Structures are given as C-alpha cells and as structure tokens.
Amino acid sequence: MENKVKILKTDINQIKLNDLSNRLINEENLDVAVCNANSLVRSYKDKDLQKILNNFDIATPDGFPVAKASSILYKNDQKRVDGYKIFNHTIEKSIESGTSHYFFGNSEEVVEKIITKFKKKYPSINIAGYSCPPILDVEKLASDKYMEEIIKLEPKIIWLSFGFPKQEKLMSKIRKDYKLNSNLVGVGFTFDWTAETKFKAPEFIANLGLEWIFRLIQEPKRLYKRYLIDNTLFIFYFIKQYLEIKFKKH
Numbered sequence: 001m002e003n004k005v006k007i008l009k010t011d012i013n014q015i016k017l018n019d020l021s022n023r024l025i026n027e028e029n030l031d032v033a034v035c036n037a038n039s040l041v042r043s044y045k046d047k048d049l050q051k052i053l054n055n056f057d058i059a060t061p062d063g064f065p066v067a068k069a070s071s072i073l074y075k076n077d078q079k080r081v082d083g084y085k086i087f088n089h090t091i092e093k094s095i096e097s098g099t100s101h102y103f104f105g106n107s108e109e110v111v112e113k114i115i116t117k118f119k120k121k122y123p124s125i126n127i128a129g130y131s132c133p134p135i136l137d138v139e140k141l142a143s144d145k146y147m148e149e150i151i152k153l154e155p156k157i158i159w160l161s162f163g164f165p166k167q168e169k170l171m172s173k174i175r176k177d178y179k180l181n182s183n184l185v186g187v188g189f190t191f192d193w194t195a196e197t198k199f200k201a202p203e204f205i206a207n208l209g210l211e212w213i214f215r216l217i218q219e220p221k222r223l224y225k226r227y228l229i230d231n232t233l234f235i236f237y238f239i240k241q242y243l244e245i246k247f248k249k250h
Contacts, residue, residue: 004059005074008237010035010043011054012061014076020060021090024157025099030183031056031171034083036063037234038226039164044237049165052172060086064209065231069238073245080206083187087159087194094157095122102150102182103130105161106191113195128155138166142173150180157183161191189215 004011012035023030033039033056043050053059060081061067070078091101103111111130118125131146141162150158160167167186174180192198201214212227 005070005076007061007066007069007073008040008044008234008241009050010040010059012059012066012070013081014070014074014078015058015060015081016079017081017085017089018093020058020081020086021093023058024086024090024183024185025094025097028156028181028183029175030058030185031175032086032183032185033059033168033171034062034081034086034185034187035059035066036164037065038230040066041230041233041237042165044233049168052165052168055172056168064206064211065234065238068209073242082206083190084193084200086185087187087190090157091118091122091125094126095124098124098126099157100126100128100153100155102128102153102155102158103161103191104146104150104158105167106132108132110161110191110195110197113197114191117195128153138169138173141166141170142177147174147178150182151178154180155182157185159191160184160186161188162186163188 003014005014024032033053035053039053039062043053061070061078062080062082064080067078067080070076094101103114111132115127115130118127129149131149133141133146160171162170164186167188171184171186174184189198193200198218199214201211205211205214212231216223216227
C-alpha cells in the first residue's frame with residue numbers, strides 16, 4: 001500500500017496531480033478511483049464497496065474534505081487531486097506521446113462536445129473511440145456488447161463517467177472478467193464540467209471546500225441528501241478517527 005493513508009476506512013493515496021498523470025501515460029493496468037466525502041462515507045458503511053476501492057491501485061483525494069483530512073491526520077500537506085484536473089491535465093500532457101483515450105459513459109451530447117472541444121484545442125489528440133450506453137446495470141455494461149470494441153481498440157486510458165459507485169463497480173468487474181491492459185479511471189461528473197453542460201465552481205471556491213454549493217444549486221433533488229447526510233457523517237467519522245489516533249499516541 002505504497003504512499004497510501006487510511007481515511008475513515010478507505011486507503012487514499014498521498015499523490016500529486018502531475019505524478020498521477022505521468023503514471024497514467026507511462027504505465028498499464030492501473031485502476032483509479034477519485035474519492036470525495038460521499039465515496040468515503042459509502043465505503044465506511046459498505047464492506048463490498050470498501051473492498052473494491054481498497055483494491056484499486058490509486059484512490060485520489062477528490063474533494064476538499066478528503067484532502068484536508070489527509071493533511072490533518074498525516075501532516076502531509078495533501079492537495080485536492082480531483083477528477084476534473086486529472087482528466088484535463090492528463091489529456092494535455094498526453095498529446096506529445098500520442099496516448100490513446102476512450103470515453104465510456106454519460107450522453108452522446110456531452111461526449112461529442114468534449115471531443116469537439118479537445119480536437120479544436122489539441123488537433124493531434126488521439127481519441128480511439130467512445131461509447132454512451134443507456135442507463136444499465138453493471139452486468140450489462142460489462143458485457144461483450146460494449147467491451148468488444150474496447151478490447152479491440154485497447155486504448156491507453158479509458159475514462160468512465162457513470163457516477164459513483166457504478167463506475168467503480170464496473171471497473172472492478174471489467175478487470176476481473178477481461179484481459180485488458182488499459183488504465184481505467186472513474187471521473188463521473190467531470191465529463192459534464194469539461195463539456196460545460198454543467199457549471200463548475202471556480203478553483204478558489206473549491207479550495208475553500210464550498211464546491212458543493214454550486215453542485216447543490218444545479219441538482220438539488222439528487223444531491224441534497226448526499227450533502228446534508230453524508231457530509232455530516234464524514235465530519236463525525238473523521239473526528240472519531242482523529243481522536244482514536246490522538247489517544248493512541250498517548
């Protein structure tokens with residue numbers, strides 16, 4: 001578990017954005033989860049999900065609470081390594097090497113906007129392909145119907161946008177059922193932000209831990225329980241862990 005620390009019950013990497021991008025471009029068979037407070041609370045309560053995340057090669061501190069918790073507990077000055085930055089930074093760094101990318105998930109409208117945007121900005125970008133299945137369960141998404149093209153193309157990086165925890169469960173099943181050297185990265189809402197179909201909070205707001213306000217305004221019905229309940233539970237579980245570590249030292 002090199003360079004990992006435990007936050008709540010999930011193993012989170014101590015990692016920098018540039019180092020992660022380099023690994024995605026130069027290595028193979030990496031499974032990357034991008035973890036926020038909601039992810040860690042769900043993992044805390046669900047042992048199967050916890051096992052999936054803790055078996056991944058890399059789990060990054062996506063949100064401000066996770067990065068801050070890592071910094072407080074382990075004095076490592078950990079910064080946010082969020083899906084949006086991972087996606088866009090890695091794409092930019094990969095142009096020179098010709099790294100191939102595959103976009104899996106979300107809607108045709110969103111993915112086509114991303115491709116148009118990237119081809120305009122990076123004319124030599126290597127986009128191997130994309131697939132935007134309808135809303136299906138993990139078993140169907142991991143079937144030969146969708147995997148046959150991916151295996152044939154074998155892109156260097158597959159970016160998945162199905163949301164948490166579906167994309168993480170799908171990544172785990174793909175790795176179990178298929179021989180595939182591609183790197184798998186679950187980036188969820190990042191596709192919408194990159195396509196600008198949804199509004200992303202400015203970076204300084206995100207670094208203050210207030211990005212959730214922007215998301216809640218845009219999707220109140222879907223997200224209000226997550227932020228009211230899971231964020232509160234994250235604080236509770238974090239304080240519990242902090243006190244346990246503190247009293248162990250004494």
